[in-house]
Amino acid sequence: MTVKTQLTGVEVAKHNSSSDCWVIVHGRAYDVTEFLPEHPGGQKIILKYAGKDATEEFDPIHPPDTLEKYLDKSKHLGPVDMTTVIKEATEDDPEELERQKRIAEMPLLEQCYNLMDFEAVAKRVMKKTAWGYYSSAADDEITMRENHSAFHRIWFRPQILVDVEKVDLGTTMLGTKVDIPFYVTATALGKLGHVEGEVVLTRAAHKHNVVQMIPTLASCAFDEIVDAAADGQVQWLQLYVNKDRDITKRIVEHAEKRGCKGLFITVDAPQLGRREKDMRSKFTDPGSNVQSGQAVETNQGAARAISSFIDPGLSWKDVPWFRSITKMPILLKGVQRVEDVIKAIEAGVQGVVLSNHGGRQLDFARSGIEILAETMPVLRQLGLENKIEIYIDGGIRRSTDIIKALCLGAKGVGIGRPFLYAMSAYGFNGVDRAMQLLKDEMEMNMRLIGAQNVDQLNPSMVDVKSLFNHGYGPADNLAVSVYDPLVTPGPRPK
Numbered sequence: 001m002t003v004k005t006q007l008t009g010v011e012v013a014k015h016n017s018s019s020d021c022w023v024i025v026h027g028r029a030y031d032v033t034e035f036l037p038e039h040p041g042g043q044k045i046i047l048k049y050a051g052k053d054a055t056e057e058f059d060p061i062h063p064p065d066t067l068e069k070y071l072d073k074s075k076h077l078g079p080v081d082m083t084t085v086i087k088e089a090t091e092d093d094p095e096e097l098e099r100q101k102r103i104a105e106m107p108l109l110e111q112c113y114n115l116m117d118f119e120a121v122a123k124r125v126m127k128k129t130a131w132g133y134y135s136s137a138a139d140d141e142i143t144m145r146e147n148h149s150a151f152h153r154i155w156f157r158p159q160i161l162v163d164v165e166k167v168d169l170g171t172t173m174l175g176t177k178v179d180i181p182f183y184v185t186a187t188a189l190g191k192l193g194h195v196e197g198e199v200v201l202t203r204a205a206h207k208h209n210v211v212q213m214i215p216t217l218a219s220c221a222f223d224e225i226v227d228a229a230a231d232g233q234v235q236w237l238q239l240y241v242n243k244d245r246d247i248t249k250r251i252v253e254h255a256e257k258r259g260c261k262g263l264f265i266t267v268d269a270p271q272l273g274r275r276e277k278d279m280r281s282k283f284t285d286p287g288s289n290v291q292s293g294q295a296v297e298t299n300q301g302a303a304r305a306i307s308s309f310i311d312p313g314l315s316w317k318d319v320p321w322f323r324s325i326t327k328m329p330i331l332l333k334g335v336q337r338v339e340d341v342i343k344a345i346e347a348g349v350q351g352v353v354l355s356n357h358g359g360r361q362l363d364f365a366r367s368g369i370e371i372l373a374e375t376m377p378v379l380r381q382l383g384l385e386n387k388i389e390i391y392i393d394g395g396i397r398r399s400t401d402i403i404k405a406l407c408l409g410a411k412g413v414g415i416g417r418p419f420l421y422a423m424s425a426y427g428f429n430g431v432d433r434a435m436q437l438l439k440d441e442m443e444m445n446m447r448l449i450g451a452q453n454v455d456q457l458n459p460s461m462v463d464v465k466s467l468f469n470h471g472y473g474p475a476d477n478l479a480v481s482v483y484d485p486l487v488t489p490g491p492r493p494k
């Protein structure tokens with residue numbers, strides 16, 4: 001008697017309704033009928049794949065161990081003979097054909113000379129859902145543009161006749177020696193841009209001896225990203241705090257056990273910002289929001305669909321609890337005014353990231369570099385400047401941005417989108433080149449400013465007179481081109 005070991009595609013296809021819903025992921029079938037109302041991304045996105053293979057849609061958004069971790073074992077139906085699964089005949093989607101043509105004509109990697117080149121290429125070759133999610137920022141995206149344009153209001157006061165034959169770009173971050181003062185900051189859903197996701201950034205960070213901050217909302221499983229690191233490679237954890245503190249405690253303890261050397265608690269996102277490019281993509285459909293039980297509105301985009309667990313009740317009273325559950329240095333990511341930097345010192349944390357989340361949260365929040373310029377003089381006046389490590393992120397696109405930040409007192413800077421774009425367009429080689437370009441630029445500009453190492457960078461080397469004067473501010477592009485050409489609304493959802 002032959003033991004039936006595999007389901008067939010025909011059998012799975014029979015379970016294709018909201019009252020009886022099976023899907024296939026990575027060659028295995030799962031009964032998700034009872035899970036449907038709990039899915040943070042809504043029911044419709046799952047029902048679209050009822051009775052079918054959902055792997056392609058599942059992968060960029062969910063770490064591989066998601067079903068293992070969260071779907072009751074009784075719903076795991078076993079392997080499917082994939083040769084019996086009828087592949088959806090994808091009618092030739094003209095937009096996809098167009099995109100493939102642009103990929104075929106994309107510039108050679110060697111033709112990318114700076115981080116903005118990667119953005120330009122990524123915009124042309126990325127899937128529009130992915131571009132929409134990565135490039136999106138809140139409301140009119142004024143803060144996202146201010147993040148970079150603020151650096152243009154800072155001018156250098158270089159010193160001359162310094163022997164700069166040898167220039168050392170190295171520094172330490174939370175006690176870790178790094179080759180250049182930037183780190184790969186936490187950005188969610190790495191597999192939207194590249195099939196391997198965050199592990200690509202892990203490998204590039206190792207090659208250039210910089211730190212990687214692992215996002216809570218990574219596409220790759222946390223352990224996958226840690227396992228992809230080389231021996232001794234340093235990684236930090238970025239944490240969105242869950243309303244269920246037991247889950248948060250487990251995540252923090254596991255990260256410490258796996259060797260993470262820093263806990264970066266994101267404090268500027270009690271609710272994820274309203275990112276309209278992301279919302280325009282056809283990512284999610286209406287469905288129930290498991291945590292609050294409200295229906296997730298249509299077109300909330302990826303951000304809203306994956307962030308319903310975040311606790312808006314997080315407050316200063318939680319900091320002692322965090323200090324009680326981990327020995328890792330604790331830093332607050334998303335601090336936006338000097339009063340809160342002082343509170344962070346009083347609360348006993350080891351550092352802050354002056355950041356507005358890449359403009360993806362509160363529009364008209366100030367740039368990290370402007371908050372830094374406000375903060376350091378006050379800390380110096382109070383004799384607190386060495387009590388805490390201060391990082392900034394947002395809009396860092398040139399090594400001169402890094403140098404300006406260090407002149408003003410930052411320990412280092414976080415970089416997000418540029419490495420995502422480089423990865424999405426050219427994979428590991430793209431991120432590798434992006435990091436090398438920054439290193440080469442920085443070595444040259446350190447010579448030109450007259451500094452042999454980063455410790456010599458100081459406030460006298462920059463003129464920040466105009467920094468606080470926003471003038472007309474960055475152009476309000478959104479009013480000009482409301483519909484990003486690559487993310488125009490598709491046909492009305494059926």
Ligand SMILES: Cc1cc2c(cc1C)[n+](S(=O)(=O)[O-])c1c(=O)[nH]c(=O)nc-1n2C[C@H](O)[C@H](O)[C@H](O)COP(=O)(O)O
Pocket residue numbers: 133134135147185186187188215216217238266303333355356357358359360393394395396414415416417418
């Ligand atoms: C670009 C990007 C940024 C995200 C990000 C995702 C993307 C695609 N996500 S988000 O989906 O929730 O918004 C995170 C995140 O998971 N956690 C976090 O702390 N910051 C998140 N950030 C913010 C990031 O850590 C930096 O603050 C920001 O990217 C710095 O600005 P640049 O992109 O200009 O370098």
